[in-house]
Amino acid sequence: MGANHCEKLAKSVMKIQNVTDFSLKYTLESGQSFRWHKIGDAYYGVVEGRILKISQQGTTLHVESSTNEDETTFLPYLRHYLDLERDVPKLLAEVDNDAYIHRTIQTLWGMHILNQEIWETIASFILSQNNNVSRIRGIIRRLSERYGEKLRIATYEDYSFPSPQALATATEEELLACGTGYRASYLQAAAQAVINGELTLTSLKQLPYPEAKQELTRRQGIGEKVADCICLFSLGHLAALPIDVWIKRIFETLYLRRRATHREIREFAHNYFGEGVGYAQQYLFHYVHECPNWADAEHLSLIEVET
Numbered sequence: 114m115g116a117n118h119c120e121k122l123a124k125s126v127m128k129i130q131n132v133t134d135f136s137l138k139y140t141l142e143s144g145q146s147f148r149w150h151k152i153g154d155a156y157y158g159v160v161e162g163r164i165l166k167i168s169q170q171g172t173t174l175h176v177e178s179s180t181n182e183d184e185t186t187f188l189p190y191l192r193h194y195l196d197l198e199r200d201v202p203k204l205l206a207e208v209d210n211d212a213y214i215h216r217t218i219q220t221l222w223g224m225h226i227l228n229q230e231i232w233e234t235i236a237s238f239i240l241s242q243n244n245n246v247s248r249i250r251g252i253i254r255r256l257s258e259r260y261g262e263k264l265r266i267a268t269y270e271d272y273s274f275p276s277p278q279a280l281a282t283a284t285e286e287e288l289l290a291c292g293t294g295y296r297a298s299y300l301q302a303a304a305q306a307v308i309n310g311e312l313t314l315t316s317l318k319q320l321p322y323p324e325a326k327q328e329l330t331r332r333q334g335i336g337e338k339v340a341d342c343i344c345l346f347s348l349g350h351l352a353a354l355p356i357d358v359w360i361k362r363i364f365e366t367l368y369l370r371r372r373a374t375h376r377e378i379r380e381f382a383h384n385y386f387g388e389g390v391g392y393a394q395q396y397l398f399h400y401v402h403e404c405p406n407w408a409d410a411e412h413l414s415l416i417e418v419e420t
Contacts, residue, residue, distance in 0.1 A: 126175070126176070126177050127175075127176045127177075127178075127182070127184055127187070127188060128173055128174065128175055128176070129173070129174040129176065129188060129191065129192065129197070130172065130173050130174075131172055131173075132169075132172050132173065132174055132197060133172055134201060134202050134222070134223055135169075135172075135195070135197065135201075135223045135225060136169075136221070136222065136223030136224055136225075137156060137167060137168070137169040137174065138169075139221045139222075139223055139224035139399065140195065140223070140224050140225045140226075140227065141156050141158070142399075143221075143224055143395060143398070143399040144246060144398065144399065144402070145226065145227050145229070145346045145395070146158065146227055146229060146237075146346070147237055147241075147246065147249050147250050147253050148160070148253070148271075148274075152269070154168050155167065155168040155175075156168070157266070157269050157271070159257070159264065159271050159272070159273060159274065160194065160230070161230050161233075162180075162262070162264075162273045163178050163179050163180045163264065163273075164178070164179040164264045164265070164266040164269065164271055165177070165178055165179075165191075166178075166266055166269070174195075176191065177266060178266070179264050179265060179266040193228055194227060194228055194229070195225055195227065196225040196226055196227065196228055197225070199225070201225055201392070204351070204389045204392055205218050205389075205392065205396075207387060207389050208386045208387065208389045208390070208392060208393040210385060210386065211415065211416050211417070212415035212416065213367060213412065213415040213416045214393060214396065214397065215415075216400075216412075216415065217396040217397055217399075217400040218396055220400060220403070220404070221396055221399055221400060221403070224395065224396065224399065226345065226346065226351070226391065226392060226395055227346060228346075228347065228349055229346050229347045230274075230347065231314045231317065231318060231343070231347045231348070232274075232276075232277055232307065232314060233274040234342070234343050234346055234347035235303055235329075235335075235343055235347075236274070236275075236280070236300055236303065236304070237249070237253060238339045238342040238343055238346075239296055239299050239300050239303060239334055239335065239339060240252050240253065240293060240296050240300065241339070241342070242296060242299075242334070242336075242338075242339060248292070251292060252291055252292045252293055253274070254272075255291040255292060256274075256275055256280075256288075256291045256293075257271070257272035257273065257274055257275060258272050259275075259287070259291060260275035260276075260279040260280060260283065261273040261274055261275050261279075277303075277304040277305075277307040277308055278304075278308060279304075280300060280301060280304035281301065281304035281305045281307075281308045283301065285297050285298060285301060288300060288301060296334065298333070298334070299332075299333055299334025299335070300334075302332065302333045302334065303332055303333075303334070303335070306332060312328070312332065317329070317348070318348060322344055322348075322350035322352050322353060325340075325344055325348055325350065326340045326341065326344055326350075326353070329343055329344070337356070337375070338355050338356055338357055339355075341353040341354055341355040341356070342355045345391045345395075350391070351388060351389050351390070351391040351392055352383070352388050352390060352391060353390075353391050354378075354379055354382050354383070354390050354391065354394055355394070356375050356378055356379065359398055359401060359402075360378070360394055360397070360398060361373075361375070361378060363397050363398070363401060364378045364381065364382060365378070366408050366413075367397075367408070367412075367413070367416055368381060368385070368416065368418070369381060370418050382394065
């Protein structure tokens, strides 16, 4: 199936003002989404069938879209996407339980957790398994070029994310040609589950966290980590704790000071950080990628470990 090369050239320019305690840089560069690219002082990304160009000057966000937007509906949508309606400083105060997490919060102040479109989040994190960010970006780009719609804002071009219908009808060989590897069958199975009604995205959004996670892990190729990424980065469940190799290493090194199972890490993290554990883990996760000496003696001294 070829891409629909219909170009959307119209754009609108908007502002979101009085945006306090928010960092566009840390929010878009913290590994939650694979569609944002920085060019100059602006970030370009594909969000639900449109290219957005966003830059931040102090407490003002400047936004351009590849489509003509109705500001009365679009700006509230964008505020939700960037999690601007949440009292993030209050939430961070509730997880600020030691000098180490305090340092991560101060260093990355303003990082928010995005509320992303559910289908793209499911597909993207299926593709993220045993993968690195640059390869994930490449796979998503190739899939979007082949099965999405061409989009343009000024001279910048990108493609919308493929619909479940497009991926469900693709052959496994075509998906493999995009670099999906063994994940091709998982991606196609998820797309087909959406098409045939086995996985209802609107219903998934209404479920509490435990039920949403359970429903997701019923799908082939979606384990606990991927399900928690979907729950945290799309469904707004801040109690979700995606445990990858980095989060495992962080909790073993900083807090538990020993090897631990995922279950032990999950139990400790929920007891220690509470319902905002998703935000706590995202700050810890991004901090270790920003700070190479995150586990040196000085850092370890910031946490008192009970013996």
